[in-house]
Amino acid sequence: KAGVTQTPRYLIKTRGQQVTLSCSPISGHRSVSWYQQTPGQGLQFLFEYFSETQRNKGNFPGRFSGRQFSNSRSEMNVSTLELGDSALYLCASHHDAGTSGTYEQYFGPGTRLTVT
Amino acid sequence: AQSVTQLDSHVSVSEGTPVLLRCNYSSSYSPSLFWYVQHPNKGLQLLLKYTSAATLVKGINGFEAEFKKSETSFHLTKPSAHMSDAAEYFCVVSEPSSGTYKYIFGTGTRLKVLA
Numbered sequence: 001k002a003g004v005t006q007t008p009r010y011l012i013k014t015r016g017q018q019v020t021l022s023c024s025p026i027s028g029h030r031s032v033s034w035y036q037q038t039p040g041q042g043l044q045f046l047f048e049y050f051s052e053t054q055r056n057k058g059n060f061p062g063r064f065s066g067r068q069f070s071n072s073r074s075e076m077n078v079s080t081l082e083l084g085d086s087a088l089y090l091c092a093s094h095h096d097a098g099t100s101g102t103y104e105q106y107f108g109p110g111t112r113l114t115v116t
Numbered sequence: 117a118q119s120v121t122q123l124d125s126h127v128s129v130s131e132g133t134p135v136l137l138r139c140n141y142s143s144s145y146s147p148s149l150f151w152y153v154q155h156p157n158k159g160l161q162l163l164l165k166y167t168s169a170a171t172l173v174k175g176i177n178g179f180e181a182e183f184k185k186s187e188t189s190f191h192l193t194k195p196s197a198h199m200s201d202a203a204e205y206f207c208v209v210s211e212p213s214s215g216t217y218k219y220i221f222g223t224g225t226r227l228k229v230l231a
Contacts, residue, residue, distance in 0.1 A: 031216075043224075044204065048216065056218055057183060092160075096216075103210075104150065104162050106162070108159050
């Protein structure tokens with residue numbers, strides 16, 4: 001099976017611009033989660049989507065949003081970029097285990113966003 | 117709320133010597149625990165997971181971890197380090213949240229392997 005793919009891999013944007021990142025999960029996986037990774041804050045959870053619905057959300061401002069399509073592909077959008085948004089954005093997919101158990105997530109290689 | 121503490125931000129070992137990466141957690145639930153590895157410019161790869169079965173968990177590439185409830189620890193070990201093990205390692209606890217589960221990541225331990 002192909003792994004989780006993320007596009008683009010690298011991106012340079014200017015403060016105030018907006019950006020859209022894309023994630024294609026492993027075939028058959030219906031849940032997609034997004035994370036931000038920075039040297040200072042480590043890995044922080046952004047949000048999780050399942051069947052086109054946001055199921056869980058981290059503590060990020062409303063400038064960060066996402067969506068999921070019927071084929072489980074997901075996008076995240078960051079509007080009005082700030083210098084502090086420079087980070088590695090990781091997407092992870094999993095085959096949803098519902099509420100009865102836990103699950104292992106499979107991560108993509110990430111999109112490295114640099115805001116200048 | 118659950119939390120994860122990785123006790124060492126950096127660990128250096130010589131090739132062929134044992135590896136020990138320490139992780140402590142706090143949890144109000146029966147935890148599910150994971151170790152992930154991240155090589156430079158790569159995503160995270162699952163090494164192993166504990167989900168209330170055997171307390172000694174074997175993972176990929178010769179790694180294993182032991183769940184010790186009395187010590188609230190889940191340390192990662194490998195008998196003999198290889199140069200390719202140099203990477204950053206994350207301990208993760210899974211927490212119920214809003215009808216699903218949320219991953220709580222430790223701050224990571226960077227492993228350096230010396231020739």
